[in-house]
Each structure stands twice: as C-alpha cells, then as structure tokens.
Amino acid sequence: MDRLKGVEYFKRIYELGSFTAAADEFQCSNAVISKYVRFLESWTGSKLINRNTRTISFTDEGERFYTYCLSIIEQTSEMLDSVADTGDLSGELVIASPVSLSMKVMAPLIFQFRQAYPQLTIRLQMSDQLTSLVGSGVDLAIRGIGSPEDSSLIAVRLGALERVLVASPMYLASAGTPLTVEDLRQHQCLIYSLSTDAKSWEFVPAGAAGRSHAPFSVAVSGPLVADNSLVLVDAAVAGLGIALVPRAYIRQELADDKLRKLELDALPARRSIYAVYSDRHYLPRRARLFIDFLRASLESG
Incomplete structure (x- = not known):
C-alpha cells in the first residue's frame, strides 16, 4: 500500500475527527480509509485510533503519529517544491477568509490565480470567525488584523481597504x-x-x-x-x-x-488586509506565490 497516502489519510482523519469526513474529502469509501488505518497500525506496531460505531479517539501513539504525519507531509512538499521550483503549481491550496471579503474581493482574485495555474486545486473556507491554523489543514488565512495574538503566526500585509x-x-x-x-x-x-x-x-x-x-x-x-x-x-x-x-x-x-x-x-x-500563516510549518510554494499575487493585486488596486 502507498505509505505516504496513508499518512495523508491519517492526518485528515485526525483533523476532521471522522473517517466519513476524510473519505468524503478524498472521494473514497470508508472501507478504504479503514484499510489504510489498519495498514498504518500494522506498520507502526501500535494501536493509533480507538473507534466504535459512533466516535473515534486517538491513543497516545496516535497523537505522536499525527505529529510525524505533519513532518513527513511538510518535508515532502518542501522537497517537491525544491526540485520543481519553476514548474507549474499543483496540489491543493487551502485558504480561510471572511465571508464578505471572500465574496466581494477575494473571489475574483482567486479565479485569476487559478486560471494562471490550471493544475492547482483551491479550497476556500469562508467564515467570519477566526480560523485556527494549527491542525486545521489551512495553508493561510486572510484577516483584517495586524498582529496575531498567537506569537507563532506570521502576518504579511497585502494591502488596505478604503x-x-x-x-x-x-x-x-x-x-x-x-x-x-x-x-x-x-x-x-x-x-x-x-x-x-x-x-x-x-x-x-x-x-x-x-x-x-x-x-x-x-x-x-x-x-x-x-x-x-x-x-x-x-x-x-x-x-x-x-x-x-x-x-x-x-x-x-x-x-x-x-x-x-x-x-x-x-x-x-482604512483597514489593512493580511495573509496569516504558521511559522511552525513549512509554507508551500503555491501559498507563497498566492501571497505575492494578492499583494501585487491589492496594492495596485
């Protein structure tokens, strides 16, 4: 079985808290997700998830394995970016943005960026509530703040709204x-x-x-x-x-x-717009280029 795919599945099971939600996201069956979890448990020699018909919980080994999954996925993304730094963007870019800002400002810019990189998939999570970047699968959040309360986060100014x-x-x-x-x-x-x-x-x-x-x-x-x-x-x-x-x-x-x-x-x-991302995780090239694109577009606008 594909060990890296299993790592990706486990990461999202942990973040979503559900086999079904992970299966829906990866467009596969619950049986496939369960099969990969059994494979990972066999590979690690440890029980990673306690599960019954209604709920799941993670063992201490499962908690540590999630940290391992984050490290492996980030290192893999960094390696792929380094060997194809001038190639077309691919993969999935996950953005969290306020509803009104998404609909009136961000959406047209996202469409333009996607047209420039047709191999890229963009997942936009719209919410006016602040999104936690740790363990959420979000690459970057768009916010109207200057200094995140969490000192581990970096805020890059993109422009200002009149x-x-x-x-x-x-x-x-x-x-x-x-x-x-x-x-x-x-x-x-x-x-x-x-x-x-x-x-x-x-x-x-x-x-x-x-x-x-x-x-x-x-x-x-x-x-x-x-x-x-x-x-x-x-x-x-x-x-x-x-x-x-x-x-x-x-x-x-x-x-x-x-x-x-x-x-x-x-x-x-005026209200400044910032791209916020985690200092503790590797920022994929697709996110870095999107930030540069937004900054150029909003400053010129």
Whole structure:
C-alpha cells in the first residue's frame, strides 16, 4: 500500500475527527480509509485510533503519529517544491477568509490565480470567525488584523481597504444627514461585531489618509449588530441606519443610488488586509506565490 497516502489519510482523519469526513474529502469509501488505518497500525506496531460505531479517539501513539504525519507531509512538499521550483503549481491550496471579503474581493482574485495555474486545486473556507491554523489543514488565512495574538503566526500585509460611511436616501430623508463625526452619536449606526472598532469607529483627519496621523474614535450605537458586513449593507439599503463598510462591498449600491456616501469632517480609518500563516510549518510554494499575487493585486488596486 502507498505509505505516504496513508499518512495523508491519517492526518485528515485526525483533523476532521471522522473517517466519513476524510473519505468524503478524498472521494473514497470508508472501507478504504479503514484499510489504510489498519495498514498504518500494522506498520507502526501500535494501536493509533480507538473507534466504535459512533466516535473515534486517538491513543497516545496516535497523537505522536499525527505529529510525524505533519513532518513527513511538510518535508515532502518542501522537497517537491525544491526540485520543481519553476514548474507549474499543483496540489491543493487551502485558504480561510471572511465571508464578505471572500465574496466581494477575494473571489475574483482567486479565479485569476487559478486560471494562471490550471493544475492547482483551491479550497476556500469562508467564515467570519477566526480560523485556527494549527491542525486545521489551512495553508493561510486572510484577516483584517495586524498582529496575531498567537506569537507563532506570521502576518504579511497585502494591502488596505478604503472604508466609507453610507446610508440610504430613505434614512437620510427621515433622520437628516450628519455633517461631522460627532453627529454620528445621534444617529442609528449598524455595527460589525467582529471589527476592532466595532462600537467605537475610528477616523483620521481629512487628507491624512491614515498614514501620518493617529486615529481617533467616536462611540456609536444602533439597532443592528451582525458578524457579517453584507448583512449590514442590506440593512443600510433597507433604511435601518448608517453603515461603515469597505467601498469594495457597495460599488453597485452606490451606482444605483441605493446608498449614498457621507462626507464628514474626517475620514474612516482604512483597514489593512493580511495573509496569516504558521511559522511552525513549512509554507508551500503555491501559498507563497498566492501571497505575492494578492499583494501585487491589492496594492495596485
């Protein structure tokens, strides 16, 4: 049997916690997965997985074998990259990215990258919750943060998103148009709960572009708090209040006059986009090239 394939199967069984999920991912049967596990247990001379009809758990030997699997797969990827560094990319690139950012910004760039490397498979995991990179099978995560709390992670800045304040004509007709940042305290504001400035929006003086002036904050509140920016866009269109969102998310709504950009006495602070990956694991060439592609595309955009 193919020992390396068995190592790959075991790694994903461990990370997914299920024979069935691993079989689905590799498009094979549970019987094939089970056969490889028995082969690995015979090869190592140890019981690696305790399993019954409903659950599985890993023995101490299984836990150590998972660490071995990570090492073998990373060393194999590094070797293949080194002997074919100028060849076409292949294999699978696993990316974790927030939902709104994926749909409005990342998806077109992913399509372009895939067209440039037709042998590559891309698996995009969309979630607004932060994804753990350790033991998840994710090569890199796209996040709007600068310094990961986990010191073992590396964050590479890709570019920045311009954020704008918007509201519907209906809302502005009934509530009035704010002229200053301080006016926002008296308005209904729509809150993105996962932002670092969720309830205290950050601004910079007009003309500063957020580069040489420290941002200042203004406390806001309103009728809707959500962990997805596109929901807030829909709420703004429906007239619920003022939203602070990246311009890239609302180009069509602005063009159709469903939303109007508010011009105040200060500018919303930009939000940088970062590629985050683990310092403890080898970064495949496909991930390195994707990061370079994103950085060039976002900086030029």
